[in-house]
């Protein structure tokens with residue numbers, strides 16, 4: 001099938017910027033590009049009918065990390081790098097609040113908590129280190145007590161089997177689907193075009209253009225190829241990037257989630273982390289959302305497959321009944337998985353891959369808060385080049 005001249009000169013016309021991937025990274029990059037260069041044309045190409053990776057399949061925490069996770073990062077990467085990432089996340093949350101109406105995305109300043117058990121965490125060394133961590137974080141949050149002990153609230157939330165609880169008032173929850181949906185509408189109002197069901201396969205350089213080769217399905221399974229021209233190509237394909245750019249290493253990490261039925265009298269309120277963020281749970285109205293457990297089967301969960309696995313599903317159900325929902329009657333109403341992108345150094349990646357081709361990937365499981373600021377950094381880099 002050949003494309004018509006009308007299609008070539010409209011839907012498939014040359015754009016200043018083509019972004020691959022309509023998840024949070026792609027949408028925030030489109031938003032920043034249109035803010036900085038309103039006269040430039042921007043097209044997002046998304047391979048699925050709606051974004052399908054992590055952005056609409058996550059837990060909806062607007063978070064900048066739990067104490068044990070930040071201490072682990074500090075140990076691994078040093079103070080400066082840990083603080084810089086926290087600052088990105090903190091600013092990212094502020095930017096979400098400034099850009100979108102809280103009611104549209106069900107933004108809830110509910111606060112966040114980390115649950116501690118002695119078997120997993122050395123409680124006395126955490127008690128020793130928390131004041132120093134708070135001191136460091138004050139430069140970012142302006143609060144001398146970013147993290148505060150609140151063990152007495154374990155009972156109030158109906159939690160069992162934890163030894164301690166730490167509160168972070170700056171953390172919040174939101175509705176991930178509505179965040180992506182409303183951000184999509186916002187960039188469309190800014191005249192960003194979006195083609196869904198189109199997959200970027202590879203690209204080549206042609207004078208000052210990037211020629212982006214894509215495939216899409218035309219009428220009942222008939223696969224078509226099309227070449228689109230762009231001034232610059234930006235890959236926001238996260239865990240799927242290595243498939244089209246093997247030189248860019250992003251490790252996939254599957255995250256699995258379960259959601260209970262509505263529970264009358266549910267006491268849980270807020271976002272909760274456990275074990276350096278490997279487990280996370282929150283209330284969703286009167287339901288409980290619980291995800292994680294990836295560290296129980298690292299190798300199996302290093303995958304791009306959206307299946308659920310028995311080992312993680314069983315672990316999530318065990319954790320739910322033992323720690324969060326004992327004493328309640330409930331069923332599991334939803335189970336899903338999403339795919340995150342990880343780097344060895346746990347740092348998000350904003351990179352010039354080659355002339356006129358950039359990547360914004362690898363939020364290491366923290367993209368809700370990170371992507372708004374990563375997009376700003378990318379556009380600053382483009383302005384400087």
Ligand SMILES: Cc1cc2nc3c(=O)[nH]c(=O)nc-3n(C[C@H](O)[C@H](O)[C@H](O)COP(=O)(O)OP(=O)(O)OC[C@H]3O[C@@H](n4cnc5c(N)ncnc54)[C@H](O)[C@@H]3O)c2cc1C
Nearest residue numbers: 021023024025052053054055058061200255338366367368
């Ligand atoms: C279970 C789970 C829970 C999480 N919980 C949280 C949380 O509570 N808070 C938080 O901050 N973060 C959380 N995250 C991480 C967060 O969701 C991600 O960091 C963020 O969504 C990454 O956004 P992205 O746009 O980079 O990637 P994605 O959302 O994966 O978007 C990439 C897009 O690229 C598209 N694509 C791929 N290949 C191609 C191609 N060749 N051509 C065109 N399109 C392509 C995909 O279809 C996809 O839509 C969680 C993730 C998971 C999986």
